Amino acid sequence: MGVVGHQTKSPSMGDERPRGLSRRDLLQRGALLGAGALVAPLIAACGGGSTLGLTTTSESGGTQPAATSEGGSGSASGTSGTPGTSASASPSEQQAAGQPKKGGTLKWYLPDDPPDLDPHMQTTSSLQWVLGMCYNGLLRYNVGPGNGPESEAAATPVPDLATKYENVDELTYVFHLRQGVKFHDGTDLTAEDVAYSLNRIRTDSPEFQRAYAFTPVDSVEATTPDSVTIKLKEPYAALINEIAAAYTRIAPKHVIEEKGDMKQVVVGTGPFKLKSYQRGQQMVLERNDAYFEPDTPYLDGIEIAIMPDNSSQLAAFNSHAIDIYQPANSSQLDTMKKVNPDIVVTEYAPMGLNGIGCNTQVKPFDDVRVRQALWYAIDQQKIIDIVYAGHGSKQRAVPATYAGWVVPYDQLPMSDAPNIDKAKALLKEAGYADGFKVKCKSVYRYSQKEATVAAQLFKAIGVDMEIVDMEYGAFLTARNTGDFDLIAFALAPFGDISDFTAALYGTTASRNYGHWGDADLDALLEKGDKELDVDKRKAIYADVQKMLAERCWVIDFPEDKLFDAVHPYVKGFVSAQNPERGLGFWHIWLDK
Amino acid sequence: MRTYVLRRITLIIPTIFLVSIVVFALIRAIPGDVVTLMLQDSKDPQQAEQLRQQLGLDKPVVIQYGIWLEHAVQGDLGTSLWTKNSVAGEISRALPVTLELAIISMLIASLLAIPFGLISALMQNRFPDYLVRVISITGLSIPNFWLGTLLIMLPAIWFRWSPPTTYVSIFADPVQNLKQFMLPSLSLGYGFSAITMRLMRSETLEVMRQDYIRTAQAKGLASRALVMRHILRNALIPVITVMGAQARLFLGGAVLIEQIFLLPGLGRLTLWAIQVRDYPQLQANILIIVIITLLLNLLTDLSYGWLDPRVRLA
Numbered sequence: 001m002g003v004v005g006h007q008t009k010s011p012s013m014g015d016e017r018p019r020g021l022s023r024r025d026l027l028q029r030g031a032l033l034g035a036g037a038l039v040a041p042l043i044a045a046c047g048g049g050s051t052l053g054l055t056t057t058s059e060s061g062g063t064q065p066a067a068t069s070e071g072g073s074g075s076a077s078g079t080s081g082t083p084g085t086s087a088s089a090s091p092s093e094q095q096a097a098g099q100p101k102k103g104g105t106l107k108w109y110l111p112d113d114p115p116d117l118d119p120h121m122q123t124t125s126s127l128q129w130v131l132g133m134c135y136n137g138l139l140r141y142n143v144g145p146g147n148g149p150e151s152e153a154a155a156t157p158v159p160d161l162a163t164k165y166e167n168v169d170e171l172t173y174v175f176h177l178r179q180g181v182k183f184h185d186g187t188d189l190t191a192e193d194v195a196y197s198l199n200r201i202r203t204d205s206p207e208f209q210r211a212y213a214f215t216p217v218d219s220v221e222a223t224t225p226d227s228v229t230i231k232l233k234e235p236y237a238a239l240i241n242e243i244a245a246a247y248t249r250i251a252p253k254h255v256i257e258e259k260g261d262m263k264q265v266v267v268g269t270g271p272f273k274l275k276s277y278q279r280g281q282q283m284v285l286e287r288n289d290a291y292f293e294p295d296t297p298y299l300d301g302i303e304i305a306i307m308p309d310n311s312s313q314l315a316a317f318n319s320h321a322i323d324i325y326q327p328a329n330s331s332q333l334d335t336m337k338k339v340n341p342d343i344v345v346t347e348y349a350p351m352g353l354n355g356i357g358c359n360t361q362v363k364p365f366d367d368v369r370v371r372q373a374l375w376y377a378i379d380q381q382k383i384i385d386i387v388y389a390g391h392g393s394k395q396r397a398v399p400a401t402y403a404g405w406v407v408p409y410d411q412l413p414m415s416d417a418p419n420i421d422k423a424k425a426l427l428k429e430a431g432y433a434d435g436f437k438v439k440c441k442s443v444y445r446y447s448q449k450e451a452t453v454a455a456q457l458f459k460a461i462g463v464d465m466e467i468v469d470m471e472y473g474a475f476l477t478a479r480n481t482g483d484f485d486l487i488a489f490a491l492a493p494f495g496d497i498s499d500f501t502a503a504l505y506g507t508t509a510s511r512n513y514g515h516w517g518d519a520d521l522d523a524l525l526e527k528g529d530k531e532l533d534v535d536k537r538k539a540i541y542a543d544v545q546k547m548l549a550e551r552c553w554v555i556d557f558p559e560d561k562l563f564d565a566v567h568p569y570v571k572g573f574v575s576a577q578n579p580e581r582g583l584g585f586w587h588i589w590l591d592k
Numbered sequence: 593m594r595t596y597v598l599r600r601i602t603l604i605i606p607t608i609f610l611v612s613i614v615v616f617a618l619i620r621a622i623p624g625d626v627v628t629l630m631l632q633d634s635k636d637p638q639q640a641e642q643l644r645q646q647l648g649l650d651k652p653v654v655i656q657y658g659i660w661l662e663h664a665v666q667g668d669l670g671t672s673l674w675t676k677n678s679v680a681g682e683i684s685r686a687l688p689v690t691l692e693l694a695i696i697s698m699l700i701a702s703l704l705a706i707p708f709g710l711i712s713a714l715m716q717n718r719f720p721d722y723l724v725r726v727i728s729i730t731g732l733s734i735p736n737f738w739l740g741t742l743l744i745m746l747p748a749i750w751f752r753w754s755p756p757t758t759y760v761s762i763f764a765d766p767v768q769n770l771k772q773f774m775l776p777s778l779s780l781g782y783g784f785s786a787i788t789m790r791l792m793r794s795e796t797l798e799v800m801r802q803d804y805i806r807t808a809q810a811k812g813l814a815s816r817a818l819v820m821r822h823i824l825r826n827a828l829i830p831v832i833t834v835m836g837a838q839a840r841l842f843l844g845g846a847v848l849i850e851q852i853f854l855l856p857g858l859g860r861l862t863l864w865a866i867q868v869r870d871y872p873q874l875q876a877n878i879l880i881i882v883i884i885t886l887l888l889n890l891l892t893d894l895s896y897g898w899l900d901p902r903v904r905l906a
Contacts (some may be wrong), residue, residue: 107757109757113675115674115675116674116675116676205642205646206630206631206639206640206642206643206646207643207646209631209634263676278758278759278856279675279677279682279685279856280685280686280759280856280860280861281758281759281854281856282757282758303758305757305758305854306854307757307854308851308854308860309851309852309853309854311741311744311745311852312744312754312757312852312853312854314745314748315744315745315747315748315754316748316754316757318748318749318752318754319747319748319751319752319753319754320752321754321756321757322757335749338749339748339749339752340752471623471624472624472629472867473622473623473624473625473628473629473867473868473869474622474623474624475624476624476628476629476632477623477624477625477628478623479635480628480631480633480634480635481635482635510633510634510635510636510639511633511634511635512635513635
């Protein structure tokens, strides 16, 4: 895993991202974004015996019920319907883009090697990208042509290796498996493989980084040759999201038992097989002709070059040595367009939230008024204009990607920022009328540029903030041990909205770096975790967001925009910098 | 002579031993350890403790060093903490890439530096001299990674050409291989030639002022023989010292160039090992770099004898 965290700003070293946060970072947390938000209604709507809500999207991104190939109508409230095939592009869209052609090799790149190839351990994004093409889960998110990263459909779980699931009761879920699925080694997928994989992910060892997502699970068993039963210890609103998360992958039991782990081999059920891999150089994937979705994938294969350096990535894209570049900032785009005027660019919002975290165990940040004063001094529009070249929007509390669950900026407390008078008054009340000096630890890849603008803005209220530039590993240690007063960092979203809020702000949470949160918030989060009624749950999380906005544990930065660029012959590409959604590239085809 | 070489080689062993201790301690003293990097966002101390145990990092550093040393003397440099691959295997893949880069760069540097430096001196204060001096000053001033970035960006913008994205061994496909090594060797070699060019020039001027040159001229030696036999050979002695001393820079100094030009060499491997705190890999890489540096120093010293009979006699 090539962590580029060096302080050098040389063009060769800089992990040149449009914002401080690199794609890899965002991705590697297992960012599942708004997924949970959108699935929860499904679960909630179906007390007993539910089925998956099957939807496809129109181009506008709105959802509409889709006819399934097996004739079942995929209504979320159906009692035991039959979900059909996973939704793909609607016919009208495919016509617009031309009929997919088979064949060709896509040339693509990753900034670094995955640490190893085991599907159940790491959440590193480079690993997720590759394995997303080679494995399947029981469910997957409905990303595909027309369902871009910000669409609700893209955050909706659809069948993958499971054709349907039932919740027998609040604590019991039964998944029915697709028939006739084969692993890359030719063996059949069985319920045993599924149960074994899910249990392996739950292994209580730090190597298994996703184990925490299944803490409420009591047992996973293969109850019949083609069904798997999951029993919970307590109601768990986020279970389906975690199952649909791309890293909940199904691997063959016999291979793991034979080899001990899957660090060196890829044996999945996915659209592509690993043909060869030279570490640090390239990975070659080839089409899995036995893939269970008929007629896909379209590509013969994918050549993935390992390219750590940004300028060589850009050069390779400009010279057609690679077909996709992601993500680009606006100045890179200008150059790209000069060289290749016909590139196709998609703009989208990244999934994270950047901000300055306050250490509440350090004076003066134990005083909520001081934190509020800092918030009032932040002019998000200025950050958008200066750092994001105008491409961005205001946001607070949770990333905008939890579509449907996010309280609009204007409706949150203290949305009248910037307000220097109020900020000064708050500081005076707290006893810091003359301001104070403080250091803000930062690292190049996480919102350092935003923090630099913030430091200028804080001067207006007499706060003298010095930005301390750190090496990545040292930064992580400082952040994880709470060795900071202020810290400029990035918050990556996790599957469910509860996952994001609880992981960062729960008083005992593993990602609560600055002693954030309090008993009030804990009580709310606990309620949200157990509440299966979607409207009530939304109301709870609205309160959570208001509390976050008001107590200012983290001073939020605005949301920026990123751009993905592809050459015009690449069709069916979907912008998504979160491979955790399992973007398998099965839908990409080449028109040349 | 033989005893001298043997003595030098024997001296390498304690040096390596000392370096291994220093490196072992230093890489563990950098803030931010491997466990933090592996766990990334989780600050759970229990998980960290468990992982530290799994990796064998919970033992006292002295014990860890002892274990490492015990394996190292048996030729086992350990496995990478991240990839679990053999550390020696990773090096055996990376080293040839760096060596090839170093050799081609040295070649480019020598081909540029020696003739141009010589011409510059022979035609002192005339146009070719000025030109060579401008070229060498430019080479000295431009950082090689910046030159590398330009060399990769500009052809892509102007001609939509970029070097191959995947490394191919010179034995598998020499053309593809040279296509990939051309630009990085040029960016490294140019900067390197600049120093050597200037040195070559000043040394030649120095030699030309010597009495024996005047004597040689006086006895009517042809200018070609004068230059080749008397001037060049004597001027080269310090130049070779400097080149030898600088050759080791290719091992560490190629880090950025390998990164930019996607060469899976030792520099890139070392940078990665530092960034993710892969202690066994880093330890082994530095040891290899130290060994090569010591051998290079030895070779440089030996080459004096060959070039300069005065040293040979002493």
